[in-house]
Amino acid sequence: MSERPVMFRIEKVEDEARDIRSFWFSGDMKAKPGQFVMMWIPGTGQKPFGISYQEKGRFALTVRKVGAFTERLFSMKPGGRVGLQGPYGRPFSGKGKGAALVGGGYGTAPLALLADVMSGKGKEVTLITGAATKDLLLYRKRFSGGRVKTVYATDDGSFGHRGFCTQCLLEVLKKDKIDYVYCCGPEKMMVKVFGICSERGIPAEFSLERYMKCGFGICGSCSLDGTGWRVCREGPVFTLDELRKVTEFGKHRRDCSGKREKL
Amino acid sequence: MIFQAVILNIFAGKEIIMSADLSVKLCGMRMKNPLILASGILGVTKDSLKFMAGNGAGAVTIKSVSREPRKGHESPIVLTEGDVMINAVGYSNPGLREAKREFSGLRDVGAPVIASIIGADAEEFAYMAGNFLPGGFAAVELPLSCPHTPGYGMLAGQGRPEATYDITAAVKGNTKLPVIVKLSPCIHALGDVAKAAEKAGADAINMGNTAGPGMFIDPRTAKPLLGFRFGGLSGPAMKPIALRCVYDVCEAVKIPVIGTGGVTKGTDAAEMLMAGASAVGVGSAVHYRGADVFMRIAEELSSFMEEEGYAKIKDMVGIAHE
DSSP states (O other): OOOSOEEEEEEEEEEEETTEEEEEEESOOOOOTTOEEEEEETTTEEEEEEEEEEETTEEEEEEEOOSHHHHHHHTOOTTOEEEEEEEESBOOOOOOSEEEEEEEGGGHHHHHHHHHHHHHTTOEEEEEEEESSGGGOOOTTTTTTSSSEEEEEETTSSSSEESOHHHHHHHHHHHSOOOEEEEESOHHHHHHHHHHHHHHTOOEEEEOOOOOSSSSSSSOTTBOTTTOOBTTTTOBEEEHHHHTTOTTTTTEEEOTTSOEEEO | OOOOOEEEETTTTEEEESSOBOOEEETTEEESSSEEEOTTSSOSSHHHHHHHHHTTOSEEEOOOBOSSOBOOSOSOOEEEETTEEEEOOOOOBOHHHHHHHHTOOGGGGSSOEEEEBOOSSHHHHHHHHHHHSTTTOSEEEEETTOSSOTTSGGGGTTTSHHHHHHHHHHHHTTOSSOEEEEEOSOOTTHHHHHHHHHHTTOSEEEEOOOEEEEOOEETTTTEESSTTSOEEEESGGGHHHHHHHHHHHHHHOSSOEEEESSOOSHHHHHHHHHTTOSEEEEOTHHHHHOTTHHHHHHHHHHHHHHHHTOOBGGGTTTGGGO
């Protein structure tokens, strides 16, 4: 076993939404939904990305352009090479017969893979995905086959429901038989979903994002306050009960030097 | 009080220890076992130290703190290839002020906490000792041996005997805490550096830091893999070098030595003790065997001691020299 990047050629680049693209690679990553890989671009750096598609012999990462690293990635074309390392982290459990998956922004990426896997096992899956506007909304056509029920929400009502995906979750919980909730997105949104599930006693899992350097549990950059758990090893997926012990959840995180910053 | 059952086996003429006593006392620190979380492995936050103490570490060391915040080197900062780990983290840390807040109330950690401070020169080390250490640390470590950060450690010549003496003496003059000097395994006159630290008043030696520096190159792109290109080597493959260095240093000085380098299992720890170490640093094994590695090494060490009839840690320290 070695924890070092292996080079992959980009096979295909797909626009998913404004400043959000999926990068396809051939090969078997053998990742479980919720797991991530560390991507190395020589001369630029290394960052973690969740796996969003996985089919036989190919997989993809859905990436939002947010800084220098992703800008460099977005300038790359099919045929270009990046290093991948992993998959790392504890995945979503896949528990529940009727699951609601709540994703905000590009947080929907790992949930979409979970939706593929769970629906493939014959489970009832409702994917609720929200974004500020229509042009930021992910995977509007991905689940048109109907195996996964989809609910879309935009803050400005430009597509689907007007409002937040947390409101859609409340409606889905009223209407459908939901026995498990999975959530990934901005932490403020996850805190709301945490509250909704906690009040109703619905088991839930959340995928956390923290500044990560090594990705395999050595450097301590992503250690959480309250428990010391590493987002890259004990997480990134945590259950609702585990998150009760994470005192920084919804409050603060740390930058690359380890300095605390408010969320 | 720990109850120990000792049965005399008259046939073997040897004691059979039913429950080995793993506790050690080092630099005034009472540790439930000799295993210390090495600096730089996790240790960025207090709760991360608590997590390792909860997983069985006898003592824990914080990630090194500098006067000003440091972002550290570009990623990748740590990689492995089989039994070799390479790192060039570059001393990322939030700086003195934020670190003081982070590492307050250390009693919660559940094990003695060793501070680690860095500085550009003896004066800055002394400043760090005077301004950072008050507040619950059990000892302070000076890594004069980092092989991959410009301005510090080996790259600033802090591993030379004169510099080691000056920095150690300056820190000793500014703190009442026991001072541990961490040496590089890549020094020829290792005994001279250890003696310089001892002469300056060091209370213990940590032998030692990562080796190298070395590098990994990606063959497909012909690019160095680490962000800093070069990094310190650790991992199970480093054990023979670490053992020899500990053995050497123990011949040179009388102060206790912490043996660090490649320890991943109980017998590795025993070998380190036999080479002369009074306690054992554990770092990369957190990756190789998981977060509960301290508990696992402690259990293995205990079983080993029972099998071989060692009642306490001291019975093994330095016996490879005899």
